[in-house]
Amino acid sequence: MIDNAEIISLCRAEHGNPYAVLGMHTDADDRLWVRSLQPGARSVAVLDAKTGKQVAELAQREIEGVEGFFEGVIPRRRKDFSYRLRITWEHGVQETDDPYRFWAVLGEMDVWLLAEGSHLRPFERLGAHVTEIDGVAGTAFAVWAPDAQRVSVVGDFNTWDGRRHPMRLRRECGVWEIFLPGVAAGARYKYEIRSRDGHLLPLKSDPYGFEAEMRPSTASVVCALPPPVEPVPVPAGEQLGAPLSIYEVHLASWRRADDGGFPDWQRLSETLIPYVVDLGFTHLELLPISEHPFDGSWGYQPLGLYAPTARHGSPAGFCQFVSACHAAGLRVIVDWVPAHFPTDEHGLSRFDGNPLYEHADPREGMHQDWGTLIYNFGRREVSNYLIGNALFWIERYGVDGLRVDAVASMLYRDYSRSEGQWVPNVHGGRENIEAVAFLRRMNEVLGQEHPAADTHAEESTAWPMVSRPPSMGGLGFHYKWNMGWMHDVLSYMSQDPIHRRYHHNKLSFGMMYAFTENFVLPLSHDEVVHGKGSLINKMPGDTWQKFANLRSLYGFMWAHPGKKLLFMGGEFGQWSEWNHDTSLDWALLDFPTHAGIRNLVRDLNSLYRSRPALHQVDFEPAGFEWIAADDAESSVVAFVRWTRDRSRAMLYVGNFTPVVRHAYRIGVPMAGKYYERINTDSQHYGGGNVGNGPDGITAERASAHGREWSLNLTLPPLAALFLEWVP
Template identity: 60%
Template sequence: MATQRDSDSAASPATRPPVVHPAHATRAWLDQAVLRALQSARHGDAFAVLGLQRLVATEELAGLAQLRALRCFLPGVVSVALVAVDGTWLADLQRQPDSDLFVLVLSDVPDGFEYRLAIDWGAGRTAPTLDPYSCAPLLLEMDVWLLAQGTHHRPYEWLGAHLVRVQGVDGTRFAVWAPQAQRVSVVGDFNQWDGRRHPMRLRHECGVWEIFLPQVGEGDTYQFEVLGCDDQVHLKSDPFAFRAQLRPQRASVVQRLLPGLASSEQRRAANALDAPVSIYEVHLGSWRRSPDGAWLGYRELARQLVAYAVDMGFTHLELLPLHEYPFDGSWGYQPVGLYAPTSRFGNPWEFRALVEAAHAAGLGVILDWVPAHFPSDEHGLARFDGSHLYEHADPREGFHQDWNTLIYNYGRSEVRNYLVGNALYWIERFGIDGLRVDAVASMLYRDYSREHGQWIPNRHGGRENLEAIEFLRRMNHVVGVQRPEAITVAEESTSFPLVSRPPTPDLQAGGLGFHYKWNMGWMNDTLAYFARDPVFRQHHHDQIRFSLMYAFSENFVLPLSHDEVVHGKGSLIRKMPGDDWQKFANLRAMYGLMWAHPGKKLLFMGCEFAQWDEWNADASLHWHLLEQAPHAGIQRLVRALNHLMRRTPALHELDTQPAGFEWISHDDAEHSVLVFQRRDRQGRAVVVVCNLTPVVRHGWRIGVPDEGAWSEAINTDAAEFGGSDVRNGTLDSEALSWHGQPHSIVMTLPPLATVVLALGDGAP
């Protein structure tokens, strides 16, 4: 017959109860210095003293096997009991005098022993709960290694807050990179924001602190309380939080990681260099508001905005930054929550629903992305662990003078990893089709917007930011390999070479790897030219044709963006010269030339109906203007241009190749007339004629590349668009060489207008 001890031995080691030694509890007491460190939240390794810890057996305790001390530090607790997983009471822990430490001495603790704690906070004992300090390390060794190397493509899968199950208990796994911190704790409503209650474990191999907290679930708010290397306590939001509170609140919110989305060949084709691309740039907070002035939510925008963009013929939406940000006036360009869609318009699931609605309607979604800088708000990344962790220490490298922000230290592999992982996160978890990378020029040059002596040369003595260049190449490479359906677009305003060309295989040379680059030179020259009185345009003819000198040096997007209609620059319609009729005619002509010019198109909201006032981010667009004929005409023109471009391969297929463009007449400065042709891969052509003065020109002969009947595919002077309706019927070509072309036609040039001619009925 087995003895009781034999029965215990036969039981499962993990469930057989240990032997309790209440009389020896004092042997588990902590040294007063250690206790004071816990009590003052200055202990840097709570996992070394809390939970089950091995005790050194003394002569008095000789023979006791597997002697353990169970310690729980619980400020504000009345009592604590040790219970089995099934809730069976095993023993009460004893309080170390004048402290919040509860202890128990155990022996014969079985391997894999799991236990629970029943805690009395003053209203009776709670249901048994898992002791966070009983948990083994949470990060897997491979992930630790990749995080330490800075080569983890998806660090967001491990860092931040993740809903997981440990020892059969639901809760949240927290992890944060803070290698120089003396101590890091998770704080929130669940522990009265008390940094003493849940100090984390440091994984020295990668500088990441981690802890699992049972019963912390989706929707709970939290932050990290960091005792920095500067000996100051910093209350920080989670850099990897998937959700955040709306300003002025600063806490992160536990949010389930959205499931990944599969790659889409359909979306890849829609982003291709030979695809028609017309982008509608939108600030969600001011596109349209409810009658009471409130923001529309993501779900309402999914209905209204998507339907409008589709009706207008746009192919893509581009959304100003939606990473969580504290200051409305930054429009999202100073984010503190790079992984959290702003809560201004709803939750992450609702934002994904907006993207999915766009895709279902055939629209791509591009997100403005801000890896160039971040704000210095105390709860953000600045001096995160008391050191200059994400930013450079030297302000000549780490402080952005234009925006009073901090510049990422691209030389740190962990910082690059944080940003590259974020690029993939938006594409993989929300289905974003592309990232428009903000302020690339400020990243590329160390002397950007700095005077002599205010910047530090690179290791070769030059002005290029070699670390930022390496980061951009790596980001574009990773996105290209991992998600080939997505694109990246550079807002880059200098002549830095090969922005939209691939890097070499080792990423050390070649291009930056972007798919497209904003053509800021075209934008500046075009707006400056059209702002001139037509009388003087003959003296600035080079300005309107110069962009074709370099149109194929990069893969370009032609942007008329929010930057051109804010901060006192006025709206596009107010930039135009002349009386109201001429203003609208000039704008129509400019749009016609823009849509006919090689390159993808981008137009900021409100510009499609010629809003008079410049953009105000705090109010809705002036939709009432569509009740007036000139504004409705501009809107109809933009819609018609989009649909014409989409159905006409010659206007998009060879946007990035010289074979798709040829001048017919570019030197008639006296009359401010331009004529050119666009071709598709099959050689089919359209002819574009621009008369950039208010003079109607009759009997005007132009060369055409092909024989046949040429008709107007679009005429920006048409009455339906608000013009004077100077039109051309069918124009039969003559076998008379003109402008170097084998055939020619005679037409009437409408005033201040762009005309696109196509063979046949004018509907390619």
């Protein structure tokens, strides 16, 4: 007999080992007992699962203050057998399999690897998994909460009653598990957790939940784990030498649905994908799509790392969207946020009553700028959770790359902290050694498991070798955002042209370090919010000059070594700052000047993709040659981009003043003819159509810029020229 104290503990949802009491057990006299906790039930009977016949009626234990504990001996049975329960409620009868007749959900190897923090795919075991055990369909739940006194699954299937389905603790790895027969995809659920000190916590969403409710609701939703996606083959040739031009998008505000709400995945497939393909971008980068509670975070404060946001539809819809991108020749990058998470009570904060995913010390665990919590990268289970998530998006949704947000905040323990507000590392330094190890391991795992996938670091400091392999001492990213180039160039472009001569070095300084990393040149969402103004409003001068300057900026960017990234709206010169609550100002495309900007971006991408000189050697000095770097007085720069075998070349010349410069002689590296492939002052782009014509310019044997051969050019005002050498 089970003593009353244990039953009272169970009925109060305080018992830490419900499997020791509930289900089928053999006593010292070899009698089979079945015990079941069904608060509110009138009666409970045991049925033979094979025959459907009743084999016992359970009696309700009479204990003061306790209801719903049923138990009984199974007559004429000595061995365990499969059984079901017939439960009579006030308003009906239910037949169901008893969750407590099913034993371990996790295998011994899973337990070992989870405890070690080396499970390559923890999402295959943790979370809610629609499955079948012993021929019974249901859902297996498993959640890591090592310091909890008790954990229960609650949901629509048990009237959110934490007494109904307490879980078993696998002490070896701190994971609680249970298999619930009959629970199918679509069921809403959370975890009810009692901390070790007996405090009942707010209901928690599943850290490994594959689907979530639409905000403001916060429950997880049972959803089948997406099957693995066949990876897209790596393009022929060197991956880093391929063209990479990224269109960065916030899905909710690119183009709202007809009713003003969020567009669903189908609508985005029908509208966004063909638009981006038409403009010639190679990649589509999505601001974070993991589930997040606050629209105004743009997704950068996620709580459901394994769940595509419900704002745009189902997880299956996202999978179909990625497939549609691939079918159209687009590769997909998603912004990924392993640096921090918000403090919402249904999330990861003090998940089992104590700091679990975060640091206990706020000097390590609280991000002061954002009021968010910082992952404890040194805890192996946390690192495993995040690395598994990176693999999950690539392996289960077919995502081609991850752009890792706020890397700088991860690398430094004193990031945005005053003296005394941070804890030095074990060597007394400011480097976050654990975060460095995490980033290296994450990149190693992705490289080993999915070599075609790439990772991009938003890293704004001078941390060395961000885009070099861990074996060389690097962090292992494929690319690093060039924040220095972006700040310098935008600062230069914001100057009145009459003053640009005094800031000329801001155009050329980027080449001092251009080959120290594999850089992406980003004109991202961060540059068009929070009072910074849109790109076109950063440009000086009257309306004509603003458009000319923006076209000139894009010409310089597409010619410069480094991959390209442009945030939505920049492709047609949106006047207003980006607003995450509204669509882009699409009506502007009715104006020729705005349509001209878009035409230019389309043609720049076309030229960039079709001419290897512009993309093949982005990260080595061999692909670049200065022609004119020091003509500050005229605010002119010129350089050549080369193919690896130096059989093809593209000359770029930029005039950053509103003055037409006739007979401007530019030195060139070889004789031959040079054809004007793009002139940003073309009337097709909204310019004045000043240029050198379509017939080509023949190099003359007249020395200039230290070269034997030169071109006699007309430089249009505030414009860029792309001149292709034809031997």
